Amino acid sequence: MSFPTGGEDRLRAVPDRSGERPRVLVLGATGYVGGRLVPRLLAAGYRIRVLSRSVDRVRAMPWRERAEIVEGDASDPRAVSAAMRDVDIVYYLMHSMNGSTRFSSVDRRIARNVARAAEQSGVRRMIYLGGLAPDGRGVALSPHLASRREVGRILLRSEVATVVLQAGVIIGSGSASFEMIRHLTEVLPVMPAPRWVRNLIQPIAIRDVLYYLLASARVDGAVNRAYDIGGPDVLRYGQMMNGYAVEAGLPQRRILALPVLTPRLASHWVGLVTPVPRKLARPLVESLQHDCVMKDRDIDGIVPPPEGGLTRYRRAVRLALGRMETDVIETSWVDAALPGAPSDPLPSDPDWAGRTVFTDERTRPTTASAERLWAVIEGIGGANGWYSPALLWSVRGWMDRLVGGVGLRRGRRSRARLAVGDAVDFWRVEAMEPGRMLRLRAEMKLPGTAWLEIGCVVDDDGGVVYTQQAIFFPSGLTGRLYWLGVVPFHGVVFSDMARRIVALAEEEPTSAVGSAGGSR
Incomplete structure (x- = not known):
């Protein structure tokens, strides 16, 4: 044939004879x-x-x-x-x-x-x-x-x-x-x-x-x-x-x-x-x-x-x-003509399909305005600190430097404003939607790839909600063991970060960002 x-x-x-x-x-x-x-x-x-x-x-x-x-x-x-x-x-x-x-x-x-x-x-x-x-x-x-x-x-x-x-x-x-x-x-x-x-x-x-x-x-x-x-x-x-x-x-x-x-x-x-x-x-x-x-x-x-x-x-x-x-x-x-390649995942794929991803997700409602909350979010890192225990961040920075990483020494270009591509200590701004979302990609030495995404959401009733998600793609067994090892510290660092950012947003504008430095 x-x-x-x-x-x-x-x-x-191929249509039939009737079209x-x-x-x-x-x-x-x-x-x-x-x-x-x-x-x-x-x-x-x-x-x-x-x-x-x-x-x-x-x-x-x-x-x-x-x-x-x-x-x-x-x-x-x-x-x-x-x-x-x-x-x-x-x-x-x-x-x-x-x-x-x-x-x-x-x-x-x-x-x-x-x-x-x-x-x-x-x-x-x-x-x-x-x-x-x-x-x-x-x-x-x-x-x-x-x-x-x-x-x-x-x-x-x-x-x-x-x-x-x-x-x-x-x-x-x-x-x-x-x-x-x-x-x-x-x-x-x-x-x-x-x-x-x-x-x-x-x-x-x-x-x-x-x-x-x-x-x-x-x-x-x-x-x-x-x-x-x-x-x-x-x-x-x-x-x-x-x-x-x-x-x-x-x-x-x-x-x-x-x-x-x-x-x-x-x-x-x-x-x-x-x-x-x-x-x-x-x-x-x-x-x-x-x-x-x-x-x-x-x-x-x-x-x-x-x-x-x-x-x-x-x-x-x-x-x-x-x-x-x-x-x-x-x-x-x-x-x-299709939106995705054949190898791409689909919503119908089972939960166990795809690469291993570890996440730490937190949300907190706030009485602050969306503008105030975003101002605190955009001020993260550098002299303003990470709104959570300074000692733990310092230890992580020194650990990174010991293995050849950049540590916390880079700071940030501007204390109040960020743009895509900016360095923020051992993170870099990968994506940003002003007023809504800031995504930081980790540049510290890790057995995998990590992101920190924080944002501001206005719900259907007009309420403001702070969102925070740490994402880690482990590389091999070492990456999985690393995540398991730092999970206890995440319970302190990420929970305190969410709590402190919301508290600062609800303070008077004159003191909110400036008072963050002591939390570095």
Whole structure:
């Protein structure tokens, strides 16, 4: 068969003879892949319908107003049949990874419901995202990989032409597989690991997964088979961890392969040292027991590689970490019309997804005017002090100087006014909205990156509220230990800072800022 060569033609919806754009049903639209696929389908010109048990969760998505929402469970044949009405293409992006012992029977029932409803509704194509797994005889697949393979076979046996895309580890912020790599690498300078860290894996960037999913809607209607998809790099799991370490600015990790760690013990270990839930960690660990690489590149016969080629592993990690200023090489023309890159986090991503962030947040209402409160905020640092125990700030300044930092000696350019870029002791003004918000970025020596954001908010009733947030992105295990070590001091420093700033704002204007110096 022939395939269009232009990136735009590969992915854009093709209207039927009546001029109607294809209607697409997405099952799993609020999941990691589905939440990123839907806006790209919309940008490509498809009409979107989603089936979800939780309408509220769909309504939290940025594309909610452009999609038709059908409430229901995919295990309910009537709900699936209703959602299939007048649908041309179905994307099946669901998997049961909830720790239940019945997941395989649930997956099987849902697949049969979908296949039957698609046949009865006259759907012309189904597209299923399965898992990349070894295909040799005598290889015992993990229960979850075996279930994914069974779902693919059920769909392929239906009367509806189906493309099954089999992907391995998906690299992107929010992907459970990537988050496991992220947190294991950042927490453990030395990782005791099972022997599977030596197994070969062919990871794929989320942008390339989306490209293949979009392009599969345009393949010849007679195509009905499974295809492996993967990125250009074949790596061992340990190499993937150390590739992440390099991109995250961490030292190379030493990995000790231990024969005694069974998948069950390893999943407990992952659940202990990372925020990835154990019910997800276990199927992920079990899927790594064998080499998972592409058996062939037959996918190129129906979907040519994206323009510019597939994304290398290290570049996919950089994108997931947000280490590129702009996502200049898009998967396709579709991405260019969207507000965020495929690797960006979404509101629907789980709480444990993304990099570790520690925060200390405080708010205090005040009787002072917004103008008075802002005057005190803008006067922070330098001769005016930090509105909290001077001894603790002095000790922190000397500690910084001992390790080669700037300490508190820089002061500030003006006692009463600040501008973006100004130095304030061992902070620098990163952003400022006069009268509302001041954000300081730490320039002290730290095992991570820190900000202090303080501001003034006027609520709906006209009341004034002081807001304060300390934010810390730790670097590796050292950064996490550092935060835990300073938490007791934060209880004194940050609480006193909030209390003192509000008290100064409520004093007479002639004495407010000048009296702050003694609190340095």
